[in-house]
Amino acid sequence: MSLILRKPDFYDSFRCIASRCTDTCCVGWEIDIDDASQKAYRKVAGAFGDKLRQNIEDGHFKLLPHDRCPFLDKQNLCEIYTHLGAGALCEICREHPRFVEVYGDIMERGLGLCCEEASRLLLEGKGPLAFTSEECDEPEDEMDEDDREVRDEVMFAREQIFKALADTSIPFKERLHQAFGYTGDKPLAPFESASAMVEFLAQLESYGADWDAALARIKAKVYAAQEAGRLDKDSTILEDQGFFSETESARLLAYLVYRHYSKCLFEGREQGKLMFALFFWNLARFFTRELAGNAAADAQSIKIGAIKILSKQLEYAEEIMEIVEISLDG
Ligand code: SF4
Known part of the structure; x- marks a missing residue:
């Protein structure tokens, strides 16, 4: 049986920008090596084969100081790629920043927003976020009839959210209200105050220095x-200063719903997964505003930087997603 493969409109345009990237995917993560790659690495001959084997421990690459992958060279190029070619990359490195979810006979692919090029493509897309569907030959996941019905209901509900966000015939505020029941009067909800929200973020295990630095600045602010008594009404702290256009906001929100909402079929926390999109979007505006005051970069790079920091911190550790979703699952 073939699958229906769904992808966001910018998926096929993605190409890693490699040395032009201001970031690298090879720092800050523990990289698990799939079994097939480990097997292949055991057979690589010569000095490079020895280096490979010496730098693998418990199924992942031993990280160097500052959590650098041991195969990242001084030019931030991957030595496995340069010595052995793209085909020798382990699955995570080959696939990153792509993600995939399978819901029975529906497969959904996307690109993680931890990647600046993926974030750029998302934000720079023209008009509302759209999706393509095509048949593909991969095997489907088993799903019984009852579960398929629930899946279809969840996907239908999600479709209504996409439609509401895409409906440019109504004001943006109304679109948010239709999609999320959001009125904008409590931009920090479910947090009572900006300090409560910052404290919540601070108790999450940090992914690294960029997050720590951004959060420290925001905390101080x-x-x-x-202290100056300006925080009795928190609504001003998240004032949108127009960094994100309505199209960008709608695309970001729809994409976050696409990535997370349907996973309630496996993990529950339906409301928390929906509200995560709003939470992330509000934080992205907040972080952009704060980072903009500290950087000489152009507005687009600052927005992408904020999205990237938030994505790395929030979307890539199951435990953190769980804590955040539970706190949003009102
Ligand atoms: S962050 Fe994206 S563009 Fe940059 S190196 Fe990683 S995959 Fe490539």
Whole structure:
């Protein structure tokens, strides 16, 4: 049986920009090596084969100081790629930043927003986020009839959210209300105050230095405002200063719903997964505003930087997603 493969409109345009990237995917993560790659690495001959084997421990690459992959060279190029070719990359490195979810006979692919090029493609897309569907030959996951019905209901509900976000005939605020029941009067919800939200973020295990630095600046700002008595009404702290256009906001929100909402079929927390999109979007605006005050970069790069930091911190650790979704699952 073949699958229906769904992809967001920018998926096929993605190409890793490699040395032009201001980031690298090879720092800050523990990279698990799939069994087939480990087997292949055991057979690589010569000095490079020895280096490969010496740098693998418990199924992942032993990280160097600052969590660098041991195969990342001084030019931030991958030595496995340069010595052995693209085909020798382990599955994570080959696939990253792509993700895939399978719901019975529906497969959904996407690109993680931890990648600056993926974020750029998402934000720069023209008009509302759209999806393509095509048949593909991969095997489907088993799903009984009852589960298929629930899946179809969840996907239908998601479709209504996409439609509401894409409906440019109504004001943007109304679109948010239709999609999420969001009125904008409590931009920090479910948090009572900016300091409560910052404290919540601070208790999450940090993914690394960029997050720590951004959060420290925001924390300082929130506490300074609090001391100056400017924080009694928190609504101003998240004022949208127009960094994100309505199209960008709608595309980001729809994409976050696409990536997370349907996973409630496996993990529950339906409301938390829906609200995660709003939470992330509000934080992206907040972080962009704060980072913009500290950087000489252009507005687009700052927005992408904020999305990237948030994605790395929030979307890539199951435990963190669970904590955040539970807190949003009102
Ligand atoms: S962040 Fe994206 S563009 Fe940059 S190196 Fe990684 S995959 Fe390539």
